[in-house]
Amino acid sequence: MIKSLDPRVTRAQIEENNTITPLKDLDQWETYEVFHQKKRGDQHMHVGIVHAPNPEMALLFAKEQYGRRGMSVNIWVVGTRDVYTSDYDDTDMFDVSEKNYREAGGYKVMEKINKYKKANKIK
Amino acid sequence: MNEKTTIATKELLYKIADDLLIIGHRNSEWTGLGPILEEDISFSSMAQDKIGQSMSVFQILQQLGEGEPDTVAFNRASENFYNSQFVELPNGEYDFSLMRHFLYDHADQLRFEMLAKSSFEPIAKLAQKIKGELKYHVYHANIWVTKLGNANEESHSRMQNALNECWNFALGMFEESEFENTLINEKIFAGENELKKKWLENISLILEKASLKIPEEKNWKPFFGGRKHIHTEYLKPLVDEMGEVFSIDPGVEW
Numbered sequence: 001m002i003k004s005l006d007p008r009v010t011r012a013q014i015e016e017n018n019t020i021t022p023l024k025d026l027d028q029w030e031t032y033e034v035f036h037q038k039k040r041g042d043q044h045m046h047v048g049i050v051h052a053p054n055p056e057m058a059l060l061f062a063k064e065q066y067g068r069r070g071m072s073v074n075i076w077v078v079g080t081r082d083v084y085t086s087d088y089d090d091t092d093m094f095d096v097s098e099k100n101y102r103e104a105g106g107y108k109v110m111e112k113i114n115k116y117k118k119a120n121k122i123k
Numbered sequence: 124m125n126e127k128t129t130i131a132t133k134e135l136l137y138k139i140a141d142d143l144l145i146i147g148h149r150n151s152e153w154t155g156l157g158p159i160l161e162e163d164i165s166f167s168s169m170a171q172d173k174i175g176q177s178m179s180v181f182q183i184l185q186q187l188g189e190g191e192p193d194t195v196a197f198n199r200a201s202e203n204f205y206n207s208q209f210v211e212l213p214n215g216e217y218d219f220s221l222m223r224h225f226l227y228d229h230a231d232q233l234r235f236e237m238l239a240k241s242s243f244e245p246i247a248k249l250a251q252k253i254k255g256e257l258k259y260h261v262y263h264a265n266i267w268v269t270k271l272g273n274a275n276e277e278s279h280s281r282m283q284n285a286l287n288e289c290w291n292f293a294l295g296m297f298e299e300s301e302f303e304n305t306l307i308n309e310k311i312f313a314g315e316n317e318l319k320k321k322w323l324e325n326i327s328l329i330l331e332k333a334s335l336k337i338p339e340e341k342n343w344k345p346f347f348g349g350r351k352h353i354h355t356e357y358l359k360p361l362v363d364e365m366g367e368v369f370s371i372d373p374g375v376e377w
Contacts, residue, residue: 007156008156029159050161051159051160051161052161053270054270056266056270057266057270060165060262060263060266061161061162061164061165063259064161064164064165064168064259065161065164065165068164068168
């Protein structure tokens with residue numbers, strides 16, 4: 001095992017002839033997504049992840065990681081495994097470039113309004 | 124305040140500030156070496172909180188005529204410190220440090236809860252201000268001790284051994300002052316005995332949840348002395364190292 005002046009390296013118990021070893025089970029804790037709320041009534045916003053063995057500790061860590069510099073009144077943690085995501089292959093489903101009719105700006109009525117006002121002498 | 128009350132109050136403030144400064148420094152020695160990134164950050168952050176709290180108390184002492192906080196904290200001989208021996212002990216492994224964090228922080232939180240009602244306004248105000256910080260420190264300690272106490276055989280026995288090792292030193296936190304009665308009568312602080320009673324109640328609840336046992340009362344032998352400047356061999360090297368940078372040029376502007 002490599003013995004280093006840096007205790008973290010010693011603690012990692014790396015073999016002298018260091019070949020790549022696969023991760024053991026539970027080598028890394030699971031991740032939790034962290035959301036924080038800047039002030040009461042605001043939406044919770046995603047700020048990052050923490051690694052933790054269970055939700056209570058995820059909350060404990062998230063408070064310090066993301067709340068230690070102020071600017072939070074509330075924190076949520078959700079296990080990454082509980083987050084349902086869409087596939088990047090399906091990005092084409094989100095394509096709305098041809099759909100002006102779904103936006104307010106797609107309806108040009110200012111011209112018609114001004115024309116009407118002029119015709120009927122309204123300010 | 125009359126002279127006796129002032130002396131009693133100063134001694135009380137010094138012991139609180141010194142405890143916070145020394146344990147804050149010890150806990151900061153874990154920075155970069157913690158077991159997990161997130162825990163390293165939390166523990167370091169709490170150490171910062173403690174040192175900040177000690178500075179606030181030194182500022183109150185300054186208003187009572189003592190020296191500048193930086194000088195008092197970093198340019199004082201170790202023989203003149205009032206901290207309990209408990210906080211100057213070296214960090215050992217993480218189990219010891221966590222257990223010390225648990226035992227100390229519960230006492231700290233209760234002490235400040237009692238001081239929030241003090242007739243001495245500056246400390247009462249400070250106690251109100253840091254309530255949230257102390258809440259997190261205790262919450263952190265409770266979760267870790269409970270989880271580790273119950274997780275598996277190794278974690279349980281490490282926590283139990285750490286508790287046994289810490290116990291008599293922890294009792295040393297409640298060393299009575301010669302001015303206890305003055306502080307109690309003037310309603311500045313309700314006293315070490317009262318604090319110890321509340322502390323035992325609070326920690327017993329958590330330790331039970333953590334499946335850990337407090338040593339039997341007949342074996343309790345508190346390590347007193349810290350409050351009267353009797354320290355272990357560990358304090359002087361700590362104080363020397365802590366004040367090293369400051370002492371290179373004490374007059375300089377930071």
